[in-house]
Amino acid sequence: MTQRRALITGITGQDGSYLAEFLLQRGYQVVGMARRASTDPFERIEHVRGLITLRNADLLDQSSLIHLLKESRPHEIYNLASQSFVPTSWEQAVLTAEFTAVGVTRLLEAIRFVDPSIKFYQASTSEMFGKTHEVPQSERTPFYPRSPYGVAKLYGHWITVNYRESYGLFACSGILFNHESPRRGREFVTRKVTDGVARIKHGMATKLRLGNLDARRDWGYAGDYVEAMWLMLQQDTPDDYVIATGETHSVRELAELAFARAGLDWRQHVVEDQDLKRPAEVDLLQGDASKAKRVLGWQPKVGFRELIEMMVDADLKRYAEGSPAAGLPVER
Ligand code: NAP
Ligand code: G4F
Numbered sequence: 001m002t003q004r005r006a007l008i009t010g011i012t013g014q015d016g017s018y019l020a021e022f023l024l025q026r027g028y029q030v031v032g033m034a035r036r037a038s039t040d041p042f043e044r045i046e047h048v049r050g051l052i053t054l055r056n057a058d059l060l061d062q063s064s065l066i067h068l069l070k071e072s073r074p075h076e077i078y079n080l081a082s083q084s085f086v087p088t089s090w091e092q093a094v095l096t097a098e099f100t101a102v103g104v105t106r107l108l109e110a111i112r113f114v115d116p117s118i119k120f121y122q123a124s125t126s127e128m129f130g131k132t133h134e135v136p137q138s139e140r141t142p143f144y145p146r147s148p149y150g151v152a153k154l155y156g157h158w159i160t161v162n163y164r165e166s167y168g169l170f171a172c173s174g175i176l177f178n179h180e181s182p183r184r185g186r187e188f189v190t191r192k193v194t195d196g197v198a199r200i201k202h203g204m205a206t207k208l209r210l211g212n213l214d215a216r217r218d219w220g221y222a223g224d225y226v227e228a229m230w231l232m233l234q235q236d237t238p239d240d241y242v243i244a245t246g247e248t249h250s251v252r253e254l255a256e257l258a259f260a261r262a263g264l265d266w267r268q269h270v271v272e273d274q275d276l277k278r279p280a281e282v283d284l285l286q287g288d289a290s291k292a293k294r295v296l297g298w299q300p301k302v303g304f305r306e307l308i309e310m311m312v313d314a315d316l317k318r319y320a321e322g323s324p325a326a327g328l329p330v331e332r
Helices: 014-025 043-051 062-072 086-091 093-114 148-167 189-201 222-233 251-261 290-296 304-320
Strands: 005-009 029-034 053-056 076-079 119-125 171-176 208-210 240-243 270-272
Touching: 005 014, 005 062, 014 029, 014 043, 014 222, 029 043, 029 062, 053 062, 062 093, 076 093, 086 093, 086 148, 093 119, 093 148, 119 148, 119 222, 148 171, 171 222, 189 208, 189 251, 189 304, 208 251, 222 240, 222 290, 240 290, 251 304
Parallel strands: 005 029, 005 076, 029 053, 076 119, 119 171, 171 240, 208 270
Antiparallel strands: none
């Protein structure tokens, strides 16, 4: 049997790194798409860099995508690349749409042009539910995005569905709820908190400024979620799936748990900052992943407490070792 080849866009991101590991373990030949940078963005995939092929292309550039597909001839494409930070989507709304919305069409067009038998995974998001119509949210819940990011992702979702229905592509949209890990970017709230805890514990800071403490999210572990992406492309027919834990917790609960892990009282360190609140908020996300459980046989393995403790422990260790990757403060 020929070795399966997978192309991952967004290979340098959190999910790209876990998915690359996962596919390598299953014997795949992995090609990672990265955009050209003058600095080295490969920190998250350093440990697998010698095992994968890296290629330059950009979701903004149609011909680079066509060339990449012609050259790498993948059986499966996982489109994880996007401008993924919600607050930036208000500051760079047009660019977010170019990457996160129209970029999906460029990739689907490249598939149509080069090889319509390629299976396609689109990284959709619970942000599409936004101002939620019901709790919990499933594949049948109406969408109401609340940020330019959410709107752009909704376009990406529907163009994936449309190309499946229009051209018969094997195209799946995974509606993933928030998923985190020690590799999460420091601007996202879980990692901002666990990084902040470690900095405070090591005497490098005393306060941590946060925005809306009442917002609630369904937080899972990224390592569990990449398996669901792969499972979607192994089915007989393409479809869309919600991937979530089914639990919801507030940012306040997150802070309490993370500080307690380091023996600290969050109330002495967390400062609520109005400037960090969003123009329009998604107040409550809680997913119903029963379809994924029934059809894919998928369910999460890591719970909320274990996830946050894993992240705090990793950041404490990083600072204890004086890692240069410990980085600069993020005030977002
Ligand atoms: P991430 O860490 O922010 O990674 C995003 C990736 O996209 C990076 O590799 C980035 O490359 C790449 N990228 C951005 N613009 C690009 C462009 N124009 N051309 C090529 N590559 C580009 O995101 P993540 O957490 O791994 O999430 C993966 C995907 O799932 C994203 O699409 C995100 O929106 C979506 N999603 C995430 C979650 C979550 O909770 N993590 C939930 C639902 C959906 P650079 O290194 O060059 O910046
Ligand atoms: O960690 P966040 O920035 O993630 P958000 O906005 O939910 O988006 C993430 O998950 C989506 C899936 O639903 C992905 F599609 C998206 O790409 C990204 O990965 O914020 C979570 C919540 C928000 O309600 C925010 O207002 O935390 C609240 N929050 C409170 N203080 C904060 C802060 N968020 C950030 N980033 N920084 C704060 O200081």
